[in-house]
Amino acid sequence: MALKRWIAGSLMLACILCGCGTQQVQTGQTNGSAAVQQETDETGSASGSGEPSAMTDDELVDPPLGEDAVSEDAEQLPLSGLVICLDPGHGITSASRQEAVSPLSSETKAAYVSGAVGNSQTEEALNLVVAEMTREELEALGAQVVMTRQTNEATVSNIERAQIANEAGADLCIRIHADGSEDSSVYGMSMQVPAGSLLGTPSIEAPSAQAAEMILQAVTEATGARNRGLAQRSDLTGFNWSEVPCILLEMGFLSNAEEDARLAQTEYRQQIAAGIAEGVCRWVRAR
Ligand SMILES: [Zn+2]
Secondary structure, three states: OHHHHHHHHHHHHHHHHOOOOOOOOOEOOOEOOEOOOOOOHHHOOOOOOOOOOOOOHHHHEOOOOOOOOOOHHHHHOOOOOOEEEEEEOOOEOOOOOEEEEEOOEEEEEEOOOOOOEOOOOEHHHHHHHHHHHHHHHHHHOOOEEEEOOOOOEOOOOHHHHHHHHHHHOOOEEEEEEEEOOOOOOOOOEEEEEEOOOOOOOHHHHHHHHHHHHHHHHHHHHHHOOOEEEEEEEOOOHHHHOOOOOEEEEEEEEOOOHHHHHHHOOHHHHHHHHHHHHHHHHHHHHHO
């Protein structure tokens, strides 16, 4: 059956990617003197104002693969029974409002923030394409995938993104972003992880860090990208409201011309998606 061959092919790809990497994953700062530089992400300014376009539950939750896929074979796939939330960062919206940065704090931040912009692409579009590719990889391995958005025009706040993962009972939420920096020479991939006293669910800290290390390692192996390590964030709304393990991949810097060009290539994007799926497999085996 064609599906079986396709799944077998995907598994072979996963096996090829599953090398015994010797690269050391480092936690925290990995590039000498400077801390890992992040785009402003949730802290940037949203532009304009207007009518939010609400997404329905139907748009947010992917349907199952179909009867063929939900056969006895699904039970034997490596990620069977796993629920993964994929959160492609940002979205095009004219809405503007504030929301609480944490369930434990009255401090607020912008609910909708524009992403980074490169010469070749805008971040929200890149994030969505890679998320869709990652969904295909994960579903082929048997996972159930929930998306926080499936269109570039989307008004989804950072609290709402966390709530989608929470309500799905996700085993892991992977937030997919790209970086920007004032310094165009900065490049590489990093993973942001929840930390600090504003976390509504402190117990997500350890499993998130474990998943982040394994997935960042796998993605940098799959792509050859520079591994900039993990960065602990106590200020991200999407982390502080998350009740499930949650990590944020920064796929590279759109402000770096070479990395921006690489991130515009379909093959490179596919390598990122395959690397994420491989990292999820490693995490599932290890946890
Ligand atoms: Zn971003």
